[in-house]
Amino acid sequence: MDRFDPAPTPEDRRWGDETDTFGRVYDVLVGTTTLTSSAEIADIADCSPNAAKKHLDRLAGMGIARADTDTQPARYARNEAYFEWQEASRIARELPIEAILERVxxxxxxxxxxxxxxxxxxxxxxxxxxxxxxxxxxxxxDALSDWQRVVRDIRLYALAHQIARNDGHLIPA
Structure with a gap:
C-alpha cells in the first residue's frame, strides 16, 4: 500500500470474517492454473506462508492440488483432473445414461x-x-476456444458415462 493510500476499510477486504484460512487458501488454489509458490498464494489468501503451505500440502494429499516439491520453494496449482472427475461425477448423478450418450x-x-x-x-x-x-x-x-470446450466436454461426458455405467465407480466393482 502506498503511504498516501487510505487505510483499508472492512468492505475493502477480499475475505469476509466467516472464511477461515483453509477456505481462503482453497479459494485461491481453485483459481490457480499455473504452478505458484505457497508464499504467493499466502499473500492472496491473507495468511502466513506457513499456514498456506500446510493447507496446500493437505490439498495436494487430497488430490485437489498438484504440487511441485522438487523446486524450492514448492509450487502448487489446481489439479485439473480432480475437478474434471468432480464434474463427470455430477453429470453421472444428474443425467440418465441415455441423455449422457445423446450429449456425447x-x-x-x-x-x-x-x-x-x-x-x-x-x-x-x-x-x-x-x-x-x-x-x-x-x-x-472464439471458434478454437469453443472447439477446445467441445473436446473437454466429450472427455467429461465419456467419463460420466463410464461412472454411471459402473454405479458411481470408474471401473466395475
Missing part, C-alpha cells in the same frame, strides 16, 4: 464439424492468427 453424440458431431472446418484433428495445432483482419482473427479465436 452431439459433441462428437460438433467436433467433426470443427475438424472439417479447420482441416485438423486438434485445436492446439491450429493458429488463430490466419485471419485477414482483427475481426476474422477474433472470430477464429
Amino acid at each position: 453424440d452431439e459433441l462428437e458431431a460438433e467436433q467433426q464439424a470443427y475438424e472439417e472446418r479447420f482441416d485438423a484433428d486438434d485445436p492446439a495445432t491450429v493458429s488463430a492468427f490466419e485471419g485477414a483482419d482483427h475481426e476474422a482473427v477474433h472470430e477464429r479465436m
Whole structure:
C-alpha cells in the first residue's frame, strides 16, 4: 500500500470474517492454473506462508492440488483432473445414461464439424492468427476456444458415462 493510500476499510477486504484460512487458501488454489509458490498464494489468501503451505500440502494429499516439491520453494496449482472427475461425477448423478450418450453424440458431431472446418484433428495445432483482419482473427479465436470446450466436454461426458455405467465407480466393482 502506498503511504498516501487510505487505510483499508472492512468492505475493502477480499475475505469476509466467516472464511477461515483453509477456505481462503482453497479459494485461491481453485483459481490457480499455473504452478505458484505457497508464499504467493499466502499473500492472496491473507495468511502466513506457513499456514498456506500446510493447507496446500493437505490439498495436494487430497488430490485437489498438484504440487511441485522438487523446486524450492514448492509450487502448487489446481489439479485439473480432480475437478474434471468432480464434474463427470455430477453429470453421472444428474443425467440418465441415455441423455449422457445423446450429449456425447452431439459433441462428437460438433467436433467433426470443427475438424472439417479447420482441416485438423486438434485445436492446439491450429493458429488463430490466419485471419485477414482483427475481426476474422477474433472470430477464429472464439471458434478454437469453443472447439477446445467441445473436446473437454466429450472427455467429461465419456467419463460420466463410464461412472454411471459402473454405479458411481470408474471401473466395475
